[in-house]
Amino acid sequence: xxxxxxxxxxxxxxxxxxxxxxxxxxxxxxxxxxxxxxxxxxxxxxxxxxxxxxxxxxxxxxxxxxxxxxxxxxxxxxxxxxxxxxxxxxxxxxxxxxxxxxxxxxxxxxxxxxxxxxxxxxxxxxxxxxxxxxxxxxxxxxxxxxxxxxxxxxxxxxxxxxxxxxxxxxxxxxxxxxxxxxxxxxxxxxxxxxxxxxxxxxxxxxxxxxxxxxxxxxxxxxxxxxxxxxxxxxxxxxxxxxxxxxxxxxxxxxxxxxxxxxxxxxxxxxxxxxxxxxxxxxxxxxxxxxxxxxxxxxxxxxxxxxxxxxxxxxxxxxxxxxxxxxxxxxxxxxxxxxxxxxxxxxxxxxxxxxxxxxxxxxxxxxxxxxxxxxxxxxxxxxxxxxxxxxxxxxxxxxxxxxxxxxxxxxxxxxxxxxxxxxxxxxxxxxxxxxxxxxxxxxxxxxxxxxxxxxxxxxxxxxxxxxxxxxxxxxxxxxxxxxxxxxxxxxxxxxxxxxxxxxxxxxxxxxxxxxxxxxxxxxxxxxxxxxxxxxxxxxxxxxxxxxx
Amino acid sequence: xxxxxxxxxxxxxxxxxxxxxxxxxxxxxxxxxxxxxxxxxxxxxxxxxxxxxxxxxxxxxxxxxxxxxxxxxxxxxxxxxxxxxxxxxxxxxxxxxxxxxxxxxxxxxxxxxxxxxxxxxxxxxxxxxxxxxxxxxxxxxxxxxxxxxxxxxxxxxxxxxxxxxxxxxxxxxxxxxxxxxxxxxxxxxxxxxxxxxxxxxxxxxxxxxxxxxxxxxxxxxxxxxxxxxxxxxxxxxxxxxxxxxxxxxxxxxxxxxxxxxxxxxxxxxxxxxxxxxxxxxxxxxxxxxxxxxxxxxxxxxxxxxxxxxxxxxxxxxxxxxxxxxxxxxxxxxxxxxxx
Numbered sequence: 044x045x046x047x048x049x050x051x052x053x054x055x056x057x058x059x060x061x062x063x064x065x066x067x068x069x070x071x072x073x074x075x076x077x078x079x080x081x082x083x084x085x086x087x088x089x090x091x092x093x094x095x096x097x098x099x100x101x102x103x104x105x106x107x108x109x110x111x112x113x114x115x116x117x118x119x120x121x122x123x124x125x126x127x128x129x130x131x132x133x134x135x136x137x138x139x140x141x142x143x144x145x146x147x148x149x150x151x152x153x154x155x156x157x158x159x160x161x162x163x164x165x166x167x168x169x170x171x172x173x174x175x176x177x178x179x180x181x182x183x184x185x186x187x188x189x190x191x192x193x194x195x196x197x198x199x200x201x202x203x204x205x206x207x208x209x210x211x212x213x214x215x216x217x218x219x220x221x222x223x224x225x226x227x228x229x230x231x232x233x234x235x236x237x238x239x240x241x242x243x244x245x246x247x248x249x250x251x252x253x254x255x256x257x258x259x260x261x262x263x264x265x266x267x268x269x270x271x272x273x274x275x276x277x278x279x280x281x282x283x284x285x286x287x288x289x290x291x292x293x294x295x296x297x298x299x300x301x302x303x304x305x306x307x308x309x310x311x312x313x314x315x316x317x318x319x320x321x322x323x324x325x326x327x328x329x330x331x332x333x334x335x336x337x338x339x340x341x342x343x344x345x346x347x348x349x350x351x352x353x354x355x356x357x358x359x360x361x362x363x364x365x366x367x368x369x370x371x372x373x374x375x376x377x378x379x380x381x382x383x384x385x386x387x388x389x390x391x392x393x394x395x396x397x398x399x400x401x402x403x404x405x406x407x408x409x410x411x412x413x414x415x416x417x418x419x420x421x422x423x424x425x426x427x428x429x430x431x432x433x434x435x436x437x438x439x440x441x442x443x444x445x446x447x448x449x450x451x452x453x454x455x456x457x458x459x460x461x462x463x464x465x466x467x468x469x470x471x472x473x474x475x476x477x478x479x480x481x482x483x484x485x486x487x488x489x490x491x492x493x494x495x496x497x498x499x500x501x502x503x504x505x506x507x508x509x510x511x512x513x514x515x516x517x518x519x520x521x522x523x524x525x526x527x528x529x530x531x532x533x534x535x536x537x538x539x540x541x542x543x544x545x546x547x548x549x550x551x552x553x554x555x556x557x558x559x560x561x562x563x564x565x566x567x568x569x570x571x572x573x574x575x576x577x578x579x580x581x582x583x584x585x586x587x588x589x590x
Numbered sequence: 591x592x593x594x595x596x597x598x599x600x601x602x603x604x605x606x607x608x609x610x611x612x613x614x615x616x617x618x619x620x621x622x623x624x625x626x627x628x629x630x631x632x633x634x635x636x637x638x639x640x641x642x643x644x645x646x647x648x649x650x651x652x653x654x655x656x657x658x659x660x661x662x663x664x665x666x667x668x669x670x671x672x673x674x675x676x677x678x679x680x681x682x683x684x685x686x687x688x689x690x691x692x693x694x695x696x697x698x699x700x701x702x703x704x705x706x707x708x709x710x711x712x713x714x715x716x717x718x719x720x721x722x723x724x725x726x727x728x729x730x731x732x733x734x735x736x737x738x739x740x741x742x743x744x745x746x747x748x749x750x751x752x753x754x755x756x757x758x759x760x761x762x763x764x765x766x767x768x769x770x771x772x773x774x775x776x777x778x779x780x781x782x783x784x785x786x787x788x789x790x791x792x793x794x795x796x797x798x799x800x801x802x803x804x805x806x807x808x809x810x811x812x813x814x815x816x817x818x819x820x821x822x823x824x825x826x827x828x829x830x831x832x833x834x835x836x837x838x839x840x841x842x843x844x845x846x847x848x849x850x851x852x853x854x855x856x857x858x859x860x861x862x863x864x865x866x867x868x869x870x871x872x873x874x875x876x877x878x879x880x881x882x883x884x885x886x887x888x889x890x891x892x893x894x895x896x897x898x899x900x901x902x903x904x905x906x907x908x909x910x911x912x913x914x915x916x917x918x919x920x921x922x923x924x925x926x927x928x929x
Contacts, residue, residue: 292886293887294886294887294889294890313887314680314681314699314887315680315682315699315887315888315889315890315891315892316680316890316891317673317675317679317680317681318673318674318675318679318680318682318891319680319890319891320679321673321675321676321677321678321679321680322675322676325676325677328677328679330677362656362657364657365654365656365657368656368657368670368681369656369681369699371679371680371681372672372673372678372679372680372681373672373678374677374678374679375679432868434699434887437868438699438700438887440873441654441700441873441874442654442656442700444873444874445652445653445654445700445874446654448874449653455785455786455872455873456872456873456874457772457785457872458868564679
């Protein structure tokens with residue numbers, strides 16, 4: 044029933060969308076602005092919201108999330124495959140029939156060889172989630188251990204029938220979600236098996252990159268080989284060109300959007316501008332719920348946070364309500380103690396680190412914080428907080444430094460460029476003790492927070508792609524998460540109960556300071572029409588009308 | 591009548607020395623004296639920062655105060671209060687009271703007293719700029735004198751090093767060094783500088799301006815090396831250190847004194863730039879540059895957070911430049927160093 048309802052929802056959205064879409068809406072240049080680039084432009088490497096928002100218009104996977112707004116945006120639809128396959132073999136085998144006649148932006152046809160190569164490439168380029176998501180494919184573990192020699196026997200192609208069969212080690216209810224995100228992009232079969240860095244890779248989407256300057260911006264134009272095969276999966280976009288410029292601060296971005304110099308800004312609107320836009324530009328403000336939280340990972344493998352009492356001291360001392368103020372107030376953020384955000388399956392409200400433990404955070408508990416600090420024996424220990432240079436990260440970092448100093452640590456804060464901070468804090472070689480970062484869902488599943496951020500497989504020493512920033516590894520918890528993943532295909536309620544249990548266990552281990560969960564605010568120019576917000580990809584630039 | 595008696599010769603006042611004459615000339619320069627007074631007042635105000643924070647602002651300007659309240663017009667007001675708009679978006683720090691007391695210049699995003707931080711920040715900015723200028727002038731004097739006096743391979747090596755340093759745009763060099771060193775500081779065995787220590791920006795800023803002073807000093811010394819009294823000293827076999835100490839250095843010092851205010855002003859601006867980019871003074875310590883950075887994100891709602899330190903920098907640099915002009919006129923009347 045849920046599937047039928049979701050399908051109806053998508054159809055309704057598309058009909059509504061079509062009713063509004065006119066020939067006159069096509070054309071023009073959509074002007075986007077952000078502070079800086081986000082590292083590699085390789086869709087199988089880059090793990091940032093900034094680029095995923097545009098990758099979805101440039102690349103296609105076998106399946107994808109529907110390119111629409113509202114709840115329908117979290118429904119998986121066929122993309123390069125003709126249909127979303129039903130798993131067979133007790134949930135362990137998926138057979139994808141590839142569409143014919145689709146070409147990459149360089150003119151090469153999409154073939155089953157390209158599909159197999161793209162999936163193998165995930166391991167060869169050390170995809171951040173190769174260890175947590177894709178190792179479920181038969182041969183995935185060997186590929187993770189020996190990426191250069193990855194053959195991945197679990198992916199079987201048949202050129203005659205144009206099918207790709209993927210065999211899994213065990214049923215995985217999230218496998219299609221994981222193929223639907225930009226990591227699952229199908230790339231040409233001759234794409235090199237290394238991070239392509241600043242060199243854009245041809246894709247099958249409605250747009251392709253005309254030019255990419257890591258310090259200047261991206262110019263995207265229509266893909267000459269694109270024809271719309273599914274408006275749900277890859278709609279023909281409205282703008283003829285999408286110019287994504289880098290280099291303006293968030294403050295300047297707000298002014299530029301107010302003046303219609305840009306149509307949309309990537310950064311969160313700075314807290315001091317919120318009143319202004321909410322007063323003068325109310326109709327240009329779009330607030331949408333999102334599974335997204337801000338947190339401060341504590342490295343459990345080096346001092347002082349290899350001591351649980353030290354971590355508990357920080358958990359009890361942090362004033363989450365103050366943090367909410369730094370983000371712009373209660374309309375945009377809610378204090379948080381646990382990992383799973385409120386809209387996520389398996390979420391059961393839980394907050395032990397507060398004055399009155401219960402479902403919600405109420406106030407910091409300095410009595411317990413000081414007691415744990417004293418017990419930890421870490422008073423006088425030097426701690427460095429690593430954060431991004433931009434607001435609200437920098438301000439959160441300064442506030443955390445203040446809390447740490449009050450607890451008795453000797454704390455300093457190092458704000459780093461947003462270009463490097465996210466990778467820097469992941470690499471164990473940098474010996475980061477505590478940092479400030481955020482995490483938004485890749486897809487709506489509890490494992491996307493718990494498994495991705497806290498499993499042993501997500502922790503890779505010396506790698507920039509070690510998303511388990513705390514460095515936590517507990518095989519018993521991994522086993523519990525694996526059990527939940529196995530159950531979730533056929534017994535979602537039981538699986539959700541386990542996810543909830545894992546969420547609370549991880550929260551009790553005090554691996555990260557959950558600060559607050561947030562809604563997404565987008566600010567657009569008066570010239571931009573048809574703003575569409577996907578729960579998966581967020582802003583869908585190709586569906587914006589700028590003529 | 592033209593002859594002067596022995597008695598008259600004995601009672602005639604001695605001719606004023608070079609430094610005394612320069613001092614008198616400087617005292618007569620009203621603009622330079624006003625500038626000096628302004629600098630002294632700024633320095634005294636900055637030195638009074640702890641007293642101001644404790645007895646007037648009643649606050650610790652290095653601690654976040656996100657949930658605090660303050661009395662305004664007899665009523666408690668949140669230091670960071672919710673904005674009033676239809677979408678209930680935004681938080682605004684309390685604005686300036688314009689009265690001597692808490693939050694005279696308002697609060698920043700952490701709810702800290704801007705006026706108190708301005709004074710503390712000024713102290714750090716002045717310490718860094720004066721100390722960096724001292725480092726620069728000492729290094730420049732040593733390298734310039736050695737290169738100019740000894741010539742030959744000594745001059746070639748030093749000039750090559752100075753040229754290499756000069757080849758980098760000064761801000762690019764400062765930023766590069768800061769970015770590299772800000773994470774872990776400097777650790778060269780005996781010489782260690784912590785990343786959060788003020789000594790780190792002092793060292794970086796001090797070093798990058800050395801060529802700008804060392805080159806003119808080298809030229810000056812090369813000229814002095816050919817002067818009669820130096821040639822005479824060499825001729826009678828005086829040791830090099832004696833010539834450098836007694837004949838060269840006194841003539842170089844006046845040039846260094848003329849350079850000092852200009853280098854201090856440059857250092858102040860460089861420090862502000864580095865701190866603005868988060869690679870100078872590290873939080874929670876403040877400098878005028880860091881306060882401008884804090885104010886950047888409040889420029890539309892609480893502009894005073896950025897304007898106040900900006901004004902302080904303008905006034906200080908202007909005063910230093912005018913004082914520098916006065917010193918140049920007093921010490922170098924032939925204006926050898928005018929360009």
